[in-house]
Amino acid sequence: MRTLALPAPRRSRGRSAVFLAAAALLAGLAVAPAAHAGDGRKAEAATLHDLAEDHGRYFGSATDNPELTDTPYTELLGEEFGTITPGNSMKWDATEPQRGVFDFTKGDEVVDFARAHRQRVRGHTLLWHSQLPGWLTSGTWSADELRAILKNHVQTVVKHYKGKVFAWDVANEIMNEDGTYRENLFYKTLGPGYIADALRWAHQADPKAKLYLNDYNVEWIGPKSDAYYELIKQLKADGVPVHGFGLQGHLALQYGFPGNLQENLQRFADLRVDTALTEVDIRMVLPSDEAKLAEQADWYARVTEACLAVKRCVGITVWDYTDRYSWIxxxxxxxxxxxxxxxxLKAKPAYFAIRDALGVRPKKT
Structure with missing residues (x-):
């Protein structure tokens, strides 16, 4: 979920229309996002997900359980987005707080909200080095013991949400910045084969779910994304069920835009896996000002355009949609x-830039 290592700064390409529009919005000319208008709607009344759906994509948001008591927040959450990702309630510490004792209360709450609003759910995450329960991290496990624990956890969680979760981040943040494997508990005890095992077990539990590897600082082509490229290529060659690669998209204005994002998305698509922007936010050094918000709007448009340009980029998820609940x-x-x-909950220039990028209707073929 975090982003630390950064690429060399890159100058943003000129997009005068976006910058002028953002300036106008900051001057007070913006209006609130329009409500959903159903079939036959005008483009101006469409939600972000409506517009993305016209391109065969989804547009989603993360959320977390404490936020679901905020009625103005949930009204927008339920209206504007087509998919929901639970920020914390499907992680290991939440779902298996004691060995063999599972608690799906919080995850079910998010799923129930999504289903009530006709939204799909991305599961996050089955396997991560962080937010593991104390009983797991404090134990001394043989390879056979840990393998059995991992299999039971993956299959129990996936079976519980079978038919309710369309895609899972199966293995999250398993690489270091230099492209070597992160030496987490599972790697140190089981070796790199734990990744293929987790994918196989998840597939056995729900053959219809799309299974992803997911990480940060992989938006550009470099050692870390190269490592995932080689891993996915090998997994595919070995017949392991891996269906997608999630690029989190935690970006920061001060470090430059990942200019080869589209090329990077395309090379994974060429491996015959889907890609998705799974945790997008674009931070800045505070305080914000008109110039920073205009540049941020430009970046959100460019991220959206990069996904639309690659056929197998299936969707975009912002890591919650409002600064009210940002982790940054x-x-x-x-x-x-x-x-x-x-x-x-006021729309910023970034919102309107995303709308503009999504609002270009795809050509009929």
């Missing part, structure tokens, strides 16, 4: 304002 300020001191809506 707690982890990056002095940074924030990363999402398309501000703390007061």
């Amino acid at each position: 300020p707690a982890f990056f001191e002095g940074e924030g304002a990363a999402l398309p809506w501000d703390e007061n």
Whole structure:
């Protein structure tokens, strides 16, 4: 979920229309996002997911359980987005707080919200080095013991949500920045084969779910994304069920836009796997100002355009949609304002830039 290592700065390409529109919005000319209008709607009344759906994509948001008590927030969450990702309630510490004792209460709450609003759910995440329960991290496990624990966890969680979760981040953040394997508990005990095992077990539990590897700092072509490219190529050659690669998309204005994002998405598509932008936010050094918000809007448009340009980029998820619930300020001191809506649920220039990028209707073939 975090982004640390960064590419060399790259100058943003000129997009005067987006910058002028953003400036106009900041001057007070913006209007609130239009409500959903159903079939036969005008483009102006469509939600972000409606517009994405016209391109065969989804547009989603992450959420977390405490936020579901915020009625103005949930009204937008339920209306604007086609998919929901639970930020924390499907992670290991939430779903198996004691060995062999599973608790799906919080995950079910998110699923129930999504189903009530006719939204699909991306599962996040079956296997991660962080947010593991104490009983697991404090134990001393043989390879056979840990393998049995991992299999039971993956299959129990996936079976519980069978038919309710359309895609899973099976293995999350398993590579270091230099492209070597992260030496987490599972790697140190089981070796790299644990990744293929987890994918196979998840597929056995729900053969219809799409299975992803997911990480940060992989938006550009470099050692880390190269490592995933080689891993997925090998997994495919070995017949392992891997269906997608998730590029989290935690970006920061001060470090430059990943200019070869589209090329990177395309090379994974060429391996015959889907890609998705799974945790997008674009932070800035605070305070925000008109120039930063205009540049942020441009970046959101460019991320959207890169996904639309690659046929197997299936969707975009923002890591929650409002600055009210962003994780950024707690982890990056002095940074924030990363999402398309501000703390007061007012749409920012980024929102309108995303709409503009999605609003170009696909050509009929």
